[in-house]
Amino acid sequence: MVFEFFGDKKKAVISMAHIGALPGTPLYDADGGLDKLIDGVLSDIRKLQNGGVDAIMFGNENDRPYVFKAPPEGIAAMTAIVQAVKPELRVPFGVNYLWDPTASVAIGAATGARFVREIFTGLFASDMGLWEPDCAAASRLRHNLGRDDMKLLFNINAEFAHSLDQRPIELRAKSAVFSSMADAILVSGPITGQPADQSHLRSVCETIKDVPVFANTGVNIDNVRDVLSLASGVVIGTHFKIGGNTWNAVDGDRVKRFMDVVATLR
Numbered sequence: 001m002v003f004e005f006f007g008d009k010k011k012a013v014i015s016m017a018h019i020g021a022l023p024g025t026p027l028y029d030a031d032g033g034l035d036k037l038i039d040g041v042l043s044d045i046r047k048l049q050n051g052g053v054d055a056i057m058f059g060n061e062n063d064r065p066y067v068f069k070a071p072p073e074g075i076a077a078m079t080a081i082v083q084a085v086k087p088e089l090r091v092p093f094g095v096n097y098l099w100d101p102t103a104s105v106a107i108g109a110a111t112g113a114r115f116v117r118e119i120f121t122g123l124f125a126s127d128m129g130l131w132e133p134d135c136a137a138a139s140r141l142r143h144n145l146g147r148d149d150m151k152l153l154f155n156i157n158a159e160f161a162h163s164l165d166q167r168p169i170e171l172r173a174k175s176a177v178f179s180s181m182a183d184a185i186l187v188s189g190p191i192t193g194q195p196a197d198q199s200h201l202r203s204v205c206e207t208i209k210d211v212p213v214f215a216n217t218g219v220n221i222d223n224v225r226d227v228l229s230l231a232s233g234v235v236i237g238t239h240f241k242i243g244g245n246t247w248n249a250v251d252g253d254r255v256k257r258f259m260d261v262v263a264t265l266r
Contacts, residue, residue, distance in 0.1 A: 001212045001232050003151060003184075005092045005114050006054055010266050011228045013259065014094070014214070015053040016237030017044050018246075019081055021062040024073040034077060038084045044250040048240065049090050051255025052263075057094040057117060057235065058082050061192065061246065066128055066160075070103035082111040094153070099128070101138035108150055109142065115151040116142075117186065117216075117235070119158045121176045126161030135180045154182035155216055157200070159191050169200050170207040177211055186216035186235065193238035193246050194218045198226065205230045220244070221258050228265050 002012045020037045021027035029036055045056055060078060078097060086093075094115035097103040101118040108116040120138060124131035142150060154176050157163060165172055169187070176182045187196045187204050195218030205213045212232035219227055220239040227234060240255050242248040 001209075003115070003212065009054055011231075011262060012054045012212075012214075012233035013262055014055045014057050014233065014235045015048045015240060015255070016061070016235065017041050017048065017056050017058050017250075018061045018237060019058060019078065021064075022060055022074045022077045024071050025063045027062055027064065034080060034084075037077070037081055040249070041081060041085050042088060045085060045088060047250045047252035048255055049088075051240075051252055052259040053091065053255065054233075055092045055094065055114070056089065057096060057115075059096045059117075059237075060098055061237070063098065066098050068099055068128060068131065070097050070100040075103050075107060079107050079110050082107065082113075086111065094151075099131070099133075099158075101133055101135065102141055105138045105141045105145075105147075105150075105152075109145040109147045113150060115153055115183070117153040117155060119156075120152060120154045120182070121180050122156065122158070122172065123164045124158045124161035125164055126158060128160070131158060131161055139181065151183035152181075153184045153186055153214070154180070155186040155188055156204075157188050157196075159188050159217065168203070170203040173204045173208050173213075177208060182211060184212045184214060184232075186214045187231075188216040189218045192217060193244075195220075195223060195227075201227070201230055221254075221261055224258065224261055225265060228262070 092114040095108045096117040104116045120135040173185045215227045219234040238246045242251045
């Protein structure tokens, strides 16, 4: 099961376009400014599209340490960057402002995104402190902005965090679909670039039948066959980078090799 905007493609691959550190964050390059950030993203999305990915998701992974409430300068900058690179896009795109679901929805609505990924539900102890997202506010904003068509992808086991909800992960996933109207469920590993527990992914996929289930982290050319034997698709960032390093630029050859394998699984 995949979204209608993927057409007849099965086992969808959503690739990350990691924007460089945004204004107001410790790693921001003020000398390079937004122009440098735009150039970096453009280079990555060209390699991703030439490699054959099905969709691109813009994220601010470089804005370490992360925050729960996006600052105005971050929202403005990310919106401007996505708008600047849109003419180059040939595939559907989404956005994710870590870790603010309302800001993510706002940026997605403003830029015409087809989907938004975030932590929308749950309660977590995390590197950033107590993590308590507000799904209702994000969902209401989507509706009030007239973007009910924009899919909300629920990452249900947050990276850099431990869930304080002791229910089994498949029950949390089922509850997110039932009570919070998730458009898709994403299963993550404990940190960016590390794979989800295969037993967790299996139990969620066996339980959730009404919406797509994606593996959200740690997918690579060695495990993608096993992952896609269960999941509707994958979100992939780190494996597509030079040397498999999250913070490097995209390696076009790695993208092509990975997508060649995926083609045999469809």
